[in-house]
Amino acid sequence: MFSIMPNGFIVRLSDGVIIPNDISNNDYKKYLDWKSLGNEPSIHVPTQLSGATKITRLKARLAMADKGVLDQLESWIATQPQQVKVLYEDSDWIFKDNSIVKQAALALNWSDAFLTELFTLAASL
Template sequence: MYQLTALEGYVLRLPDNAVIPSDPGNVDFQNYLIWLAAGNLPAPVPPQPDDPTTVPVTVTPLQARKALRAAGLKAATDAFIATLPEEEQEEWDYAIEIRRDNAIIAKAAAHLGLDDDRIDALFRRASTFA
């Protein structure tokens, strides 16, 4: 069962970091507490980025590939990667993270005609994939 702890008086944080608004005078809130006490579990609130314009420094390789596919750039990127020296191909294929400042990203962007804004948008989009 979840235990509630007050956080700054207006939000309650659950142990899994889900948050719910706190208003003890509100009948709906009181009913919500009764519902929780009965053993019901709330859906966790996904973490929200502080600033949606922030570009992630890293994404996972899977996130990067999903973003490239969604943008219609996966095949062109794969074809470009195949032209790189073997060491750079291995770096791309076996990376545990894709860094925004990686030289391969800069090379791929130049080859594909993508400017910094487009690459930043791809990284932001990639960060939305699980």
């Protein structure tokens, strides 16, 4: 019913929802109840590996947090025109070939290999 990711977040297998370790989260409470019945989560197996070109904003942010670059990107976003800020904050999906992604990578000195690593990590979460 659940699997656990390397960062400790829980994945509900029925719908793929990522559940943070937050006792105020109702889904996390249900997970704890499920565990109290003697159940154990499986290890999360990514459904998509390298070559990811489209990831959710949530997974992108989690991957950047894991790599320690989320604050760096968000500081750069804060210096950009309003349209870029709105696109970053309100987009459901992040595309690797998007011009803003390319501008950010260039400004932050992120190599294509690092960008690929971020997208691959995000796809695995």
